[in-house]
Amino acid sequence: xxxxxxxxxxxxxxxxxxxxxxxxxxxxxxxxxxxxxxxxxxxxxxxxxxxxxxxxxxxxxxxxxxxxxxxxxxxxxxxxxxxxxxxxxxxxxxxxxxxxxxxxxxxxxxxxxxxxxxxxxxxxxxxxxxxxxxxxxxxxxxxxxxxxxxxxxxxxxxxxxxxxxxxxxxxxxxxxxxxxxxxxxxxxxxxxxxxxxxxxxxxxxxxxxxxxxxxxxxxxxxxxxxxxxxxxxxxxxxxxxxxxxxxxxxxxxxxxxxxxxxxxxxxxxxxxx
Numbered sequence: 001x002x003x004x005x006x007x008x009x010x011x012x013x014x015x016x017x018x019x020x021x022x023x024x025x026x027x028x029x030x031x032x033x034x035x036x037x038x039x040x041x042x043x044x045x046x047x048x049x050x051x052x053x054x055x056x057x058x059x060x061x062x063x064x065x066x067x068x069x070x071x072x073x074x075x076x077x078x079x080x081x082x083x084x085x086x087x088x089x090x091x092x093x094x095x096x097x098x099x100x101x102x103x104x105x106x107x108x109x110x111x112x113x114x115x116x117x118x119x120x121x122x123x124x125x126x127x128x129x130x131x132x133x134x135x136x137x138x139x140x141x142x143x144x145x146x147x148x149x150x151x152x153x154x155x156x157x158x159x160x161x162x163x164x165x166x167x168x169x170x171x172x173x174x175x176x177x178x179x180x181x182x183x184x185x186x187x188x189x190x191x192x193x194x195x196x197x198x199x200x201x202x203x204x205x206x207x208x209x210x211x212x213x214x215x216x217x218x219x220x221x222x223x224x225x226x227x228x229x230x231x232x233x234x235x236x237x238x239x240x241x242x243x244x245x246x247x248x249x250x251x252x253x254x255x256x257x258x259x260x261x262x263x264x265x266x267x268x269x270x271x272x273x
Contacts, residue, residue, distance in 0.1 A: 001025055001026060001027055001028050001063065001151070002026035002049060002061070002062055003025050003026075003059075003060065003061040003191075004022060004023055004024055004025070004026070004049070004058075004060050005023050005058050005059045006019075006021050006022070006023050006057065006058040006059075007019055007022050007023070007055035007057065007058030007059070007060060007062070008020050008021055008022070008055060008056050008057045008058055008243040009048060009053065009055045009056055010043065010046055011057065011083075015048050017204070018041045018044050018204055019041060019044070019045070019048075019055070019204050020204070021058070022058075022168050022200065022204070022205065022206070023058075023198045024199075024206055024209055025045070025109050025179075026049075026180065026182070027042075027135070028051065028148070028178075028181070029177065029178065029180060030180055030181075030196055030197045031097055031171075031175075031180075031181045031183070031195050031197065032181065032182040032183065032184070032195065032197045032198075032199055033185070033188070033191055033192055033195040033197070033198050033257050033259070034181070034182055034183065034184040034200065035057050035184075035185065035186065035188060035198065035199065035200045035201070035203035036200060036202060037186065037202075037267070038186065040176075040202060040203070040204060041204045042153070042184040042185075042186075043082075043083065043153050043154075043243060044116070044182060045201070046080060046151045046182065046184055047080075047183075047211070048060060048067075049062070049151065050066040050067065050080045050151060051065055051069070051074070051075075051077060051236070052071040052080070052171050054068045055068075055150035057127060058142060060075075060168070062074050062078065062149065064172075065150075066079070066200075068167075070202055075102070075164070076102060076103055076104055076147070076149075077147045077148040077149060078147055078148070078149045078151075079103075079142045079147045079149070079150050079151070080151040080152075080220065081138060081139055081142050081143050081150075081151065081152040081155060082148075082153050083152065083153040083154040083157060084201075085197070086134075087126045087134050087137070088126065088203065089126065089127035090125075090126055090127075091123060091124070091126065092122075092124050092125075092126060092137060093123060095126060095141070096111070097221075098109070099141070100145075101197070103145040103146060103147060103164050104120055104146075105145070105146030105147070106144055106145050106146055107144050108144065109136065109167070110143055110144040110146070110169055110174050111140055111141060111143075113173070114136075114139070114140030114143055114144065114170050114174050115136075115137075116138055116194070117166060117169055117170045117173065117174070118136040118140060118142075118166055119166065120133065120136060120137065124137065127135070128171050131158055132159055132160065132163060133159055134167075135155070135159065136159075136163065136167075139152070140170070141169070141173055143170065143171070143174045144174075145178060146179075148178060148179060148180065149179070149180050149182075150175070150179055150180070150181045150182070151181075151182045151184070151262060152181070152183045153185060153186070154185050154186075154187070155185070155248050156165060156185065156190040156191070157187070164190045166233070167190070168190075168191070168193060168194055170195065171194060172232060175188060180256050183195070187261040188227060188260045188263055189259070189260060192257065193261075194260040195212055196212050197210070197212065198210075198211075198212060198215065198240065198259070198262075200263060200266055202266075202267050206265055207267065208266050209243055212257055215257055215262065216248075216254045216255065216256070217248065217254060218247065218248060218269070218272075219233075219245050219246065219247060219262075220243055220245070220246050220247075220248045220249075220252055220254075220255045221243070221244070221255045221256065221257060221258040221261060221262070222244055222246070222255060223238065223240045223241040223242065223243055224241055224242050224244050225241050225242070226242065229242065231246045231247065232244045232245070232246050232266065232268055233246055233271060234261070234264070234265035234268070234270040234271070236261060236264065242260060244262050245262065245265050245270075246262060246273070248257055
């Protein structure tokens, strides 16, 4: 598991603390959605967990080992896909040859499956691809690396609508059961169906840290007309009527999570968190 213990962090030259005495655990074998408005520290938190940034105080442990030490035993089981990156002007085969030895559980068959699911050729030349295609290649390699911990920062940025649907398929079909995935994003619709745990950062603190199962057991997400708003905690108008959140009654069936609505309600202080 990942333990975040009383960390504080601020960028050099800035008086603003991105985090101040932040603590919470991240359990294994889950798919986390790390959500928050721009500037809330989502990317910073991923870089801190990965050891690419170091907290000014406090500690982060990955399976009991300080992440800031960036020991090989930790790095071989961790992969981060940043929001922006470039790839060398080589073929994919050459890229794999240069990098696969860092990851003991690298699986070439998973890479081929991901490329197929993304509707990409098996032997692309990386310098001839668009940014969206390079992103698919890099995410495919990340899944093929077979690491226990995989972090993705805004993975659907730059992808067209069909590719966003393919992204969900690729993750679902090619992630191992032993892996923990943390997806940092503000595009909640793109990942809503993937997640089993939600973390919302607000003003650089944890506003929500809850499983999807707990959220849907506590609240109902339905559409109602204006005359039927009893018990509603939060509502937004939509073409289907008012999208609403209400406390779930014992006799009511569970409903699917409306993540965008939940996020808006939580960050506006409309829910019991």
